[in-house]
Amino acid sequence: MATPFVAGTRGAVLHRGLVDLLGEEQVLWQKHDLQLYEYDGAVDTATPDAVVIPRDTADVANLARFCSEHNVPLVPRGAGTGLSGGAIPVEGGVVVSFARMSRILELDAANLRAVVQPGLVNLHLSTAAAPHGLYFVPDPSSQKACTIGGNVAENSGGPHTLAYGVTTNHVTGLEIVLTDGTIVRLGGKAHESEGYDLIGLFVGSEGTLGLITEITVRLSPLPEDKRTVMAAFPTMDLASEAVSAIIASGLVPSAIELMDQLATVAVEASVGAGYPLDAGAILLAEVDGPRDGLDDHRARIEELCRANGATSIRVAETALERDRLWAGRKGAFAAMGRLAPDYYVQDGVIPRTRLPDVLRRIAEVGERYGVRIANVFHAGDGNLHPLILFDGSLGPDVLRQVKAAGVEILRACLDAGGSITGEHGVGMEKNCELPLQYGPDDLAAMLHVKRAFDPAGLANPAKIFPTPSRCREFSLHAARSV
Amino acid sequence: MQLDPSDARECAAALRSAAEARQTVRVRGGGTKADPDEALPGDAVLRTRGLSGVVDHVPADLTVTVRAGTLLRDVQAALAERGQFLPLDPPHGGATIGGVIAANSNGFGTLRYGAVRDLLIGTTTALTDGTLARAGGRVVKNVAGYDLNKLLVGSLGTLGVIVEATFKVLPLPATRGASVSSATDATSAFARAGAIVRTSLRPTALVVDHERGAWRLVVAAAGEQAVVDRTLREAGGDHVADPDRLLVPLRDLLAAAAEGAVVRATIPLAAQPPFAGGVSRLDGFERLVADAGTGIVHVHLRGDDATIAASTVAAIASARVLGGSARTERVAPSLRRHLAALRTEPPGHFLMRRLKDAFDPRGILEPERSLA
Numbered sequence: 127m128a129t130p131f132v133a134g135t136r137g138a139v140l141h142r143g144l145v146d147l148l149g150e151e152q153v154l155w156q157k158h159d160l161q162l163y164e165y166d167g168a169v170d171t172a173t174p175d176a177v178v179i180p181r182d183t184a185d186v187a188n189l190a191r192f193c194s195e196h197n198v199p200l201v202p203r204g205a206g207t208g209l210s211g212g213a214i215p216v217e218g219g220v221v222v223s224f225a226r227m228s229r230i231l232e233l234d235a236a237n238l239r240a241v242v243q244p245g246l247v248n249l250h251l252s253t254a255a256a257p258h259g260l261y262f263v264p265d266p267s268s269q270k271a272c273t274i275g276g277n278v279a280e281n282s283g284g285p286h287t288l289a290y291g292v293t294t295n296h297v298t299g300l301e302i303v304l305t306d307g308t309i310v311r312l313g314g315k316a317h318e319s320e321g322y323d324l325i326g327l328f329v330g331s332e333g334t335l336g337l338i339t340e341i342t343v344r345l346s347p348l349p350e351d352k353r354t355v356m357a358a359f360p361t362m363d364l365a366s367e368a369v370s371a372i373i374a375s376g377l378v379p380s381a382i383e384l385m386d387q388l389a390t391v392a393v394e395a396s397v398g399a400g401y402p403l404d405a406g407a408i409l410l411a412e413v414d415g416p417r418d419g420l421d422d423h424r425a426r427i428e429e430l431c432r433a434n435g436a437t438s439i440r441v442a443e444t445a446l447e448r449d450r451l452w453a454g455r456k457g458a459f460a461a462m463g464r465l466a467p468d469y470y471v472q473d474g475v476i477p478r479t480r481l482p483d484v485l486r487r488i489a490e491v492g493e494r495y496g497v498r499i500a501n502v503f504h505a506g507d508g509n510l511h512p513l514i515l516f517d518g519s520l521g522p523d524v525l526r527q528v529k530a531a532g533v534e535i536l537r538a539c540l541d542a543g544g545s546i547t548g549e550h551g552v553g554m555e556k557n558c559e560l561p562l563q564y565g566p567d568d569l570a571a572m573l574h575v576k577r578a579f580d581p582a583g584l585a586n587p588a589k590i591f592p593t594p595s596r597c598r599e600f601s602l603h604a605a606r607s608v
Numbered sequence: 609m610q611l612d613p614s615d616a617r618e619c620a621a622a623l624r625s626a627a628e629a630r631q632t633v634r635v636r637g638g639g640t641k642a643d644p645d646e647a648l649p650g651d652a653v654l655r656t657r658g659l660s661g662v663v664d665h666v667p668a669d670l671t672v673t674v675r676a677g678t679l680l681r682d683v684q685a686a687l688a689e690r691g692q693f694l695p696l697d698p699p700h701g702g703a704t705i706g707g708v709i710a711a712n713s714n715g716f717g718t719l720r721y722g723a724v725r726d727l728l729i730g731t732t733t734a735l736t737d738g739t740l741a742r743a744g745g746r747v748v749k750n751v752a753g754y755d756l757n758k759l760l761v762g763s764l765g766t767l768g769v770i771v772e773a774t775f776k777v778l779p780l781p782a783t784r785g786a787s788v789s790s791a792t793d794a795t796s797a798f799a800r801a802g803a804i805v806r807t808s809l810r811p812t813a814l815v816v817d818h819e820r821g822a823w824r825l826v827v828a829a830a831g832e833q834a835v836v837d838r839t840l841r842e843a844g845g846d847h848v849a850d851p852d853r854l855l856v857p858l859r860d861l862l863a864a865a866a867e868g869a870v871v872r873a874t875i876p877l878a879a880q881p882p883f884a885g886g887v888s889r890l891d892g893f894e895r896l897v898a899d900a901g902t903g904i905v906h907v908h909l910r911g912d913d914a915t916i917a918a919s920t921v922a923a924i925a926s927a928r929v930l931g932g933s934a935r936t937e938r939v940a941p942s943l944r945r946h947l948a949a950l951r952t953e954p955p956g957h958f959l960m961r962r963l964k965d966a967f968d969p970r971g972i973l974e975p976e977r978s979l980a
């Protein structure tokens with residue numbers, strides 16, 4: 127058996143081994159190169175020992191075999207837009223970038239499927255499918271940059287996954303490489319496959335079960351038409367009531383998004399989407415599908431908004447106007463730069479009926495910690511995105527305070543019967559908080575899955591589950607002894 | 609031996625005792641699943657009917673939490689009182705919720721509403737170590753930890769006993785309707801179905817039915833009057849006000865088929881015409897019912913054992929060649945052993961085996977039940 131690399135000496139020895147195995151072109155190891163892979167869309171950083179940019183599945187399998195022989199962690203990486211530190215090599219090891227595996231292998235319109243490589247950018251798939259009258263439903267706001275591999279790993283959602291489902295509802299096949307180098311092909315173009323639903327288990331596993339090297343996704347017919355409504359409310363409470371009323375009415379809009387005043391001001395300054403600046407909350411709702419009845423749906427939404435106190439309502443008359451309304455929403459996170467140098471986004475979920483009181487608790491947290499919090503979120507499914515604004519240059523204490531405020535927000539979501547994450551994943555950001563949501567027995571069952579796929583523990587270590595080194599209070603061990 | 613736990617803790621404790629005694633256990637919900645594996649003389653039978661009742665229905669959140677031994681039909685009745693429904697329409701109204709999850713029983717509504725895996729958002733499961741493991745929760749979006757709900761759907765009781773489940777529900781549709789029309793052959797029937805799949809009409813059923821030389825297309829729609837009208841107009845044929853009149857016989861016919869074998873194939877959408885055309889020429893072919901929006905095709909075969917065996921083999925092979933998979937869903941006891949030999953291990957079988965060994969290390973749950 128080969129000797130494991132010792133931390134610290136990993137760099138040079140590992141680099142030589144990888145170049146021998148895969149060639150100079152596929153391996154990055156110099157400090158300035160590695161620095162580019164220290165961060166993702168969240169707030170934590172760590173430096174990899176090396177970065178490998180494989181060309182194909184065989185490269186990935188060879189790499190995995192090599193790393194398993196030498197006990198080196200593997201950290202898959204798509205576009206690095208993740209918001210929970212999923213692609214950060216906390217324990218060092220090799221970051222595997224899928225930037226070169228970014229092709230559409232097959233666009234099979236007859237079967238409503240596409241077979242793609244994991245590094246494909248989300249939006250590129252829908253662009254390629256459009257001439258066939260098809261699209262890929264999951265539309266994270268980061269869709270111009272994030273990859274389908276990252277979407278599958280995080281089980282990503284987006285504004286339009288309210289009616290048509292998140293990533294897990296649109297994947298029918300996967301090729302995966304386990305950390306011991308075994309290649310496994312699961313499912314395919316058929317609706318389902320035999321045996322346990324390993325695909326369903328793998329989607330959302332955040333790189334901790336192995337590496338995804340190929341994905342078969344479902345394509346859906348483009349809606350015949352859409353109606354987009356923007357409504358301005360004097361307060362967030364009234365806007366939340368309107369959301370509840372729309373849901374309860376039996377309408378199933380394809381999207382219902384909310385944004386508070388702080389966010390609106392930032393968005394207007396950066397994108398100019400045309401949202402009224404004096405509103406306490408902006409609601410964006412869209413209905414789509416067959417043309418018949420769409421105007422009726424739109425009218426009912428307008429009516430429900432008015433009945434709940436909307437002060438002004440605008441309906442997008444053209445595709446251009448619709449795009450402008452959505453540009454505000456999709457550019458909301460980026461617009462936070464107008465308000466503060468840094469932001470820290472939370473991703474808690476609550477039952478939709480609890481919106482008003484949880485939003486109030488979030489505002490209280492902001493006051494108590496002396497931080498400004500903007501809210502931009504998927505109201506239709508109760509998925510909150512409080513954005514805590516701060517200035518990281520003021521030192522590590524500030525970040526610590528901001529994170530503490532974040533944990534309080536998660537507690538508020540859990541108290542309301544919700545979840546600590548709806549689409550951004552647990553990663554290394556919330557792994558210490560996972561035991562707040564699930565007890566020791568629940569986590570033990572999940573760990574059966576981890577050990578079945580990755581017995582050596584080399585797939586994206588120190589993610590999802592609490593680790594004794596980073597989570598003093600909530601290590602699995604401590605949780606178990608309670 | 610009979611185990612009748614009356615709550616979740618009791619269920620978990622019963623499993624632990626069984627595991628300690630290496631006592632094999634069969635789990636029974638409504639006892640309606642097609643082709644149940646016979647309980648062998650030494651097996652304990654664990655019945656979940658004591659774990660029943662709606663725990664929480666929050667109409668404004670569109671979620672419902674129920675104990676797993678509750679009959680699906682009772683859940684629907686409770687939801688209907690508040691104008692909502694669980695959009696699952698599997699065969700057997702007598703099935704329990706736990707059985708529906710464990711057997712992954714779906715009806716024709718999958719194209720519109722999704723399947724069990726898409727609607728299930730939370731579970732609590734009793735495991736053989738005596739613990740209760742929760743997964744998911746009561747919110748409609750949740751990516752915290754692994755999605756064990758998915759692992760349980762279709763696991764046939766081999767990993768644990770589901771004791772409670774939470775689903776997404778929907779308001780009852782304002783209008784429903786259906787139409788039936790005939791087609792000259794497989795190609796034209798599936799072409800018409802395919803044209804509807806490619807629109808945004810999203811029918812609640814899209815079924816190609818073939819029997820005694822005749823091909824029929826059955827389309828059902830639900831929701832706003834305008835959309836229902838247009839769907840049925842585009843589908844053509846004769847309108848029927850109550851879709852159940854057409855759909856229930858189609859759904860239950862195969863489940864109830866006492867004679868011969870029923871093969872269930874899941875194939876890519878575009879493979880349906882060649883598959884259907886091929887199997888309809890097999891010896892002993894009786895009837896075919898295809899959920900044309902998902903590619904799930906049931907084939908009923910009749911005849912003497914040799915004929916059924918040969919045609920079953922041919923149908924399964926055809927599904928595999930066309931990029932899908934197939935298995936027998938109902939088969940005469942005299943043929944079971946013969947056809948069992950045909951089972952192949954699905955891709956990733958070694959991972960399934962590891963999962964089974966981790967959740968049920970003593971192998972007491974549903975022994976011999978194949979993972980495929």
Ligand SMILES: Cc1cc2nc3c(=O)[nH]c(=O)nc-3n(C[C@H](O)[C@H](O)[C@H](O)COP(=O)(O)OP(=O)(O)OC[C@H]3O[C@@H](n4cnc5c(N)ncnc54)[C@H](O)[C@@H]3O)c2cc1C
Nearest residue numbers: 204205206207208212267273275276277279282283333338
């Ligand atoms: C401005 C902005 C807006 C966003 N909006 C949304 C939104 O609306 N909805 C939403 O859900 N998310 C959103 N996100 C989060 C993020 O974009 C998604 O999580 C996205 O899916 C990550 O994709 P990525 O390619 O950047 O993955 P990365 O960040 O590179 O990686 C994410 C995780 O996936 C794993 N991974 C990546 N590729 C593979 C692979 N091939 N095999 C195995 N594991 C892999 C990584 O190890 C990591 O754990 C947003 C982010 C930003 C910055």
